Amino acid sequence: xxxxxxxxxxxxxxxxAARGAAHIGVLKAFEENGLRPDFLTGTSIGAFISxxxxxxxxxxxxxxxxxxxxxxxxxxFTVSRYGLLSNGEMRNLLKREIGSVTFEDAPIPLAFVAADxxxxxRIVIDRGDVAEGVMASSCIPGIFVPVERDGRLLVDGGIxxxxxxxxxxKMGADLVIAVDLNGSHxxxxxxxxxxxxxxxxxxxxxxxxxxQLREADVLISLDLARYSRTDTSDADExxxxxxxxxxxxMKEIRHKLQARRPKGLEWLKWRLRHWKSxxxxxxxxxxxxxxxxxxxxxxxxSVEGRPLHVxxxxxxxxxxxxxxxxxx
Numbered sequence: 001x002x003x004x005x006x007x008x009x010x011x012x013x014x015x016x017a018a019r020g021a022a023h024i025g026v027l028k029a030f031e032e033n034g035l036r037p038d039f040l041t042g043t044s045i046g047a048f049i050s051x052x053x054x055x056x057x058x059x060x061x062x063x064x065x066x067x068x069x070x071x072x073x074x075x076x077f078t079v080s081r082y083g084l085l086s087n088g089e090m091r092n093l094l095k096r097e098i099g100s101v102t103f104e105d106a107p108i109p110l111a112f113v114a115a116d117x118x119x120x121x122r123i124v125i126d127r128g129d130v131a132e133g134v135m136a137s138s139c140i141p142g143i144f145v146p147v148e149r150d151g152r153l154l155v156d157g158g159i160x161x162x163x164x165x166x167x168x169x170k171m172g173a174d175l176v177i178a179v180d181l182n183g184s185h186x187x188x189x190x191x192x193x194x195x196x197x198x199x200x201x202x203x204x205x206x207x208x209x210x211x212q213l214r215e216a217d218v219l220i221s222l223d224l225a226r227y228s229r230t231d232t233s234d235a236d237e238x239x240x241x242x243x244x245x246x247x248x249x250m251k252e253i254r255h256k257l258q259a260r261r262p263k264g265l266e267w268l269k270w271r272l273r274h275w276k277s278x279x280x281x282x283x284x285x286x287x288x289x290x291x292x293x294x295x296x297x298x299x300x301x302s303v304e305g306r307p308l309h310v311x312x313x314x315x316x317x318x319x320x321x322x323x324x325x326x327x328x
Contacts, residue, residue, distance in 0.1 A: 010173025029246025
């Protein structure tokens with residue numbers, strides 16, 4: 001049966017604290033339309049959601065987590081010169097949900113973005129412990145203690161790339177879809193110190209984010225300014241906002257997927273590559289079956305695939321047994 005080539009989809013989930021519940025709605029819209037990302041990237045809460053999804057956590061379960069989670073669930077007071085709180089509980093929560101997994105284990109290729117607080121560099125985290133990567137990408141500077149990784153002090157990736165589009169190109173995405181949780185670029189009156197810090201960060205990164213979003217092929221821009229970034233009681237409404245945004249973008253996504261399908265000579269080249277891949281897999285499968293059949297024919301009493309005869313024993317009786325390396 002002929003296989004129609006589909007361009008690889010990369011999905012970038014941006015930061016936005018509790019507003020990240022909207023990402024779950026976007027993913028639900030994708031699933032209902034038969035689309036599944038081939039690559040996932042995330043910053044801050046986007047890293048948290050993408051990690052759960054990449055390792056097979058059902059969307060209904062992720063949504064329930066978003067509704068039940070409270071600020072104190074993922075934070076703890078700490079004594080440090082670098083911050084007031086630790087988000088180590090987030091690591092523990094993730095390990096309970098998806099286990100002690102690494103990026104190399106991910107069924108959907110995954111990457112997060114963090115910032116090196118000493119140099120200002122954008123750091124792409126795509127290897128090692130996933131839970132530690134989520135922690136690093138979510139460390140709000142001034143509030144959370146930075147995560148030390150490979151000799152660097154890492155903090156919230158929103159400072160350098162709040163919607164992590166750039167890693168997706170290098171990962172192999174043909175179509176990059178970005179989800180921006182701060183599409184209105186508006187800021188409510190802060191209610192407490194956390195809001196003051198978050199507003200300050202958003203204002204500081206706003207201009208850079210607008211420029212970076214131009215690199216997306218499809219932008220799902222959500223106006224969530226009326227929702228709190230620290231109160232999870234609006235999770236259902238945020239989920240619905242994300243779902244509507246995902247459904248609203250579906251026509252553009254399908255159009256651009258179709259436009260990126262190889263045609264003419266490019267299609268023939270793709271088909272040849274696919275055919276070679278199929279033949280190679282079939283050959284590997286046949287070789288595997290032959291190996292099993294040969295092992296079965298040998299049995300416990302055989303020499304090099306032949307039944308063991310009395311003559312074999314006679315030929316070998318005066319020969320010393322071969323030594324194992326450790327006996328030599």
